[in-house]
Amino acid sequence: MQPSPIGNELTMSSQIIFKFRLYVAGDAPNSAQAFANLTALCRVYLTNRHEIEIVDVFREPKRALIDGVFMTPTLFKLAPTPVQIIVGSLSQTQTVLHALNLEAVAL
Amino acid sequence: MKSVRSPTLKVATKAPTGIAGFDEITNGGLPHGRTTLLVGGPGSGKTVLSLQFLVYGAEECKESGIFVAFEENSKRLVVNAESFGWKLAELQRKKLFFMDIHPTPDIVQSGDFDLRGMLAALEVKSNETRTRRIVFDALDVILALLPDEAARRREIYRLHEWLLARELTGIITLKAGGEYINTRSEQPFSFLHFLVDCTVILNHSVTLGVSQRNMRVQKYRGSSFDEDELPFVIGQNGLEVAVAHTPSRVNVKVTNERISSGIERLDTMLGGGYYRGASVLITGFSGTAKTTLSGAFADAACQRGERTLFISFDSDGSEVIRNLASVGIRLERYVKNGCLSMISARTITGSAETFLARIKTLAKEHKARCLVIDPVSTWSKSGNALTARSVAERLIDWSKANGTTLVCTSLLDEMSSQSEGSSSLQISKIADTWIHLNYLLQAGERNRGLSIIKSRGTAHSNQVRELILSDSGVTLTDTYTAGGEVLMGALRWQKERADRVANEVNEVAAKLKRVRLDAEEAELEVRVKSLQTELLAKQVEKELLVRTTESLKGEISQGLTRMEELRGADATKPDRK
Numbered sequence: 039m040q041p042s043p044i045g046n047e048l049t050m051s052s053q054i055i056f057k058f059r060l061y062v063a064g065d066a067p068n069s070a071q072a073f074a075n076l077t078a079l080c081r082v083y084l085t086n087r088h089e090i091e092i093v094d095v096f097r098e099p100k101r102a103l104i105d106g107v108f109m110t111p112t113l114f115k116l117a118p119t120p121v122q123i124i125v126g127s128l129s130q131t132q133t134v135l136h137a138l139n140l141e142a143v144a145l
Numbered sequence: 146m147k148s149v150r151s152p153t154l155k156v157a158t159k160a161p162t163g164i165a166g167f168d169e170i171t172n173g174g175l176p177h178g179r180t181t182l183l184v185g186g187p188g189s190g191k192t193v194l195s196l197q198f199l200v201y202g203a204e205e206c207k208e209s210g211i212f213v214a215f216e217e218n219s220k221r222l223v224v225n226a227e228s229f230g231w232k233l234a235e236l237q238r239k240k241l242f243f244m245d246i247h248p249t250p251d252i253v254q255s256g257d258f259d260l261r262g263m264l265a266a267l268e269v270k271s272n273e274t275r276t277r278r279i280v281f282d283a284l285d286v287i288l289a290l291l292p293d294e295a296a297r298r299r300e301i302y303r304l305h306e307w308l309l310a311r312e313l314t315g316i317i318t319l320k321a322g323g324e325y326i327n328t329r330s331e332q333p334f335s336f337l338h339f340l341v342d343c344t345v346i347l348n349h350s351v352t353l354g355v356s357q358r359n360m361r362v363q364k365y366r367g368s369s370f371d372e373d374e375l376p377f378v379i380g381q382n383g384l385e386v387a388v389a390h391t392p393s394r395v396n397v398k399v400t401n402e403r404i405s406s407g408i409e410r411l412d413t414m415l416g417g418g419y420y421r422g423a424s425v426l427i428t429g430f431s432g433t434a435k436t437t438l439s440g441a442f443a444d445a446a447c448q449r450g451e452r453t454l455f456i457s458f459d460s461d462g463s464e465v466i467r468n469l470a471s472v473g474i475r476l477e478r479y480v481k482n483g484c485l486s487m488i489s490a491r492t493i494t495g496s497a498e499t500f501l502a503r504i505k506t507l508a509k510e511h512k513a514r515c516l517v518i519d520p521v522s523t524w525s526k527s528g529n530a531l532t533a534r535s536v537a538e539r540l541i542d543w544s545k546a547n548g549t550t551l552v553c554t555s556l557l558d559e560m561s562s563q564s565e566g567s568s569s570l571q572i573s574k575i576a577d578t579w580i581h582l583n584y585l586l587q588a589g590e591r592n593r594g595l596s597i598i599k600s601r602g603t604a605h606s607n608q609v610r611e612l613i614l615s616d617s618g619v620t621l622t623d624t625y626t627a628g629g630e631v632l633m634g635a636l637r638w639q640k641e642r643a644d645r646v647a648n649e650v651n652e653v654a655a656k657l658k659r660v661r662l663d664a665e666e667a668e669l670e671v672r673v674k675s676l677q678t679e680l681l682a683k684q685v686e687k688e689l690l691v692r693t694t695e696s697l698k699g700e701i702s703q704g705l706t707r708m709e710e711l712r713g714a715d716a717t718k719p720d721r722k
Contacts, residue, residue: 063261108263127256
């Protein structure tokens, strides 16, 4: 996929780094799907300006408890603010882009 | 290892809920280590029941619990629970934990997800606190977020498996309107009903403006249970389920102790008074002095120093006191010294169940040994017609079990016939003593008549007595029966006066006769005396005569001898040969 010229311009103009934290439940299918969808999305829309942290709730359940993550997979967009939470396998790209305020880029 | 052989006997099979009545109908509580489904409409009491289950577990069973709140904020829950007197803040430190899992509105959902995160977090928490009880309140909220039926089903299975594997006693609550429950097709998450071991349905309906709560245990695997729909109330201490027959009834201590009814002659009629712990029903139309009679009982109880609770549905407590003072029953002093508690139940609104729950609480608070409810028939007012009777029965059962002497009055409908059986609550059947008050309309007067229709275990008078209210008190008077009719009031007075007059006449007549006889006697005595005198005179006369005759004879013979001597005649006499 080639990013559109407008997209390029926009990405050029805003060099903000997107910080993500994805809570997954081991290798559960929808968690794996979410990870795949997220990385694909980042590659297309946020090339070289994203960081993804993976938290496995089975390995770090206390963290899930403290962060209040009960549904897996859950994606936290920590930066730029405001923090945005998206639950699910991120299969509906449009919804995700809207939530991340990246719709303009997608157009 | 011997314990392996019969592990089922060692393991507790029931987890008690501490809900009055609920543990009875389920034979001990919820299935231990299994999952219970709690279904009900909004405001049906699901959350309260679940919380009560956890609180009881933490306080009484040393089982800590987790409350997973999908809908309500746990902070608000804690505040709300304080109103039931549960010290959640205290329990929260060690035994009771809340977990808020509300999907906030700004959460975006995209694609499929599962609850593994929740279970992983719960796993940590439950291991940390050794949780035995867990509640998932309003699971439907989170299930609704799942994209399809298959995903919902999958997550429910997951949750259920997780609970079973850890042998947690769980409650899952689901929202459902009453109409859902019976139509399987529309039933949300219907397969959950088949999955769980126990299902309890809570219902909240309004009948003629009166709120009625009911619960029903729909299924309970591996245990017998009461299958009927039973009314319950959310009282001051949480849920209370009305069980038709309290098991404690069996162990009622029966006593032969008699206590005064407050009216001396009524005690005599009853052969000594009411039995302690008996339930007494006083029926009658309005104005037949039912309240007065129950007031007299309260007065007597307070005089003995027994704590008494007087619940009036008709009028205010102070009104009752004032009215009773007019017939010489002075209750004010007992209210002042705390022996008597007057409660105006007009302020209590709600179903008959609510009344019962309130009365029980009030009686417990006051430690009442004697209880007066005036009148109990209020319960059968609109909307309560169906439940009132069983409530009245349970009231009697309850007071018996506690050894409380209960006096309740029941208003008979003006329109209903004179036959006493028309007491709408029909508590007359289970009451121990039944006193009926009636008006006798006669010769332009209404007079109050009192009769004892039944009194179990006591010899009692079969006569109708007249009840007289006066400044100095309440008394019973014998009635006059004349020509098969009972005389009361002025007629009785007339009859009494007539009898008095007749008595006087008789007395005077007797006196007169006596005087006359006295006179005759005296006269005769006089006559006897004069006759005796006469007799004496005759005797004297007779004696005199005899003596005169004899001396005369002597004179004559002497005279002859002398003459012979004088004549010188022969000594021989021709007469004395």
